[in-house]
Amino acid sequence: MEITEIHFDSIDSTNTYAKKNSASFPPDEITVITAEEQTAGRGRYQRKWISPKGVNIYATFCFQLPFPTKQLPSLAQVMSYSLASLLIEEGLTPKIKWPNDVQLGGKKISGVLCETLFQNDSIQIILGIGINVNMTEADLKKIDKPATSLEIETNHTWDRQVLLKKLEMRFATHLERFKKEGFAPFHHRIENLLAYKGETIHCFDGKKIWVGICHSLTSEGLLNLALPDGTLQALHSGDIQID
Ligand code: BTN
Numbered sequence: 327m328e329i330t331e332i333h334f335d336s337i338d339s340t341n342t343y344a345k346k347n348s349a350s351f352p353p354d355e356i357t358v359i360t361a362e363e364q365t366a367g368r369g370r371y372q373r374k375w376i377s378p379k380g381v382n383i384y385a386t387f388c389f390q391l392p393f394p395t396k397q398l399p400s401l402a403q404v405m406s407y408s409l410a411s412l413l414i415e416e417g418l419t420p421k422i423k424w425p426n427d428v429q430l431g432g433k434k435i436s437g438v439l440c441e442t443l444f445q446n447d448s449i450q451i452i453l454g455i456g457i458n459v460n461m462t463e464a465d466l467k468k469i470d471k472p473a474t475s476l477e478i479e480t481n482h483t484w485d486r487q488v489l490l491k492k493l494e495m496r497f498a499t500h501l502e503r504f505k506k507e508g509f510a511p512f513h514h515r516i517e518n519l520l521a522y523k524g525e526t527i528h529c530f531d532g533k534k535i536w537v538g539i540c541h542s543l544t545s546e547g548l549l550n551l552a553l554p555d556g557t558l559q560a561l562h563s564g565d566i567q568i569d
Pocket of ligand 1: 338340
């Protein structure tokens with residue numbers, strides 16, 4: 327699939343821009359909206375995404391999939407895996423905190439926000455990823471959860487353009503596979519990178535907080551939690567809290 331980039335010096339949020347303008351994007355291409363800074367970057371659960379200028383990657387991948395597409399909720403995990411696989415090639419050891427945070431050394435370096443617009447026979451996907459690339463300790467302190475950047479973890483500055491281009495190519499390849507085979511090719515690869523495997527976690531699924539052992543991924547990308555009564559509970563979505 328062809329990839330077209332639209333770049334902004336400053337924008338409220340690349341996801342918000344994509345949602346407002348997706349009707350004008352070519353339907354058979356991936357349009358990637360990027361920005362040097364976001365003034366109203368958004369995270370999951372209405373959180374803010376701290377988006378200082380000129381140091382990180384803020385990118386939203388827009389494309390269409392047929393309606394219905396099987397295992398659609400797992401697509402955001404594929405994006406996290408695209409990044410994680412690139413970091414592994416750089417000699418790093420990322421983990422994926424289910425569903426789609428990428429961590430280094432137990433701290434978050436990347437998050438994914440997937441939004442969808444349903445049309446007649448297609449779904450417009452708006453898949454935003456934020457990556458803390460060269461973010462400084464001072465900026466990281468503004469984030470209320472443990473977070474780090476590639477620069478801090480590796481002691482060198484990263485070329486954001488090079489990393490973004492690699493991510494675009496890797497994700498485009500993974501997307502083609504997802505369209506043909508669904509989540510199956512990614513299931514075990516992502517499960518192998520799962521953070522907190524075998525540990526007790528708290529997971530808020532939007533309604534209640536589940537407590538159990540982080541066990542495995544289902545073939546559709548749901549999180550299997552081993553409950554104290556010995557049963558497995560598959561969670562469709564959620565937010566893992568460690569304390
Ligand atoms: C999360 O972990 O809560 C998801 C964070 C997603 C942040 C990215 S940055 C690019 C895109 N634009 C946004 O406003 N959010 C996503």
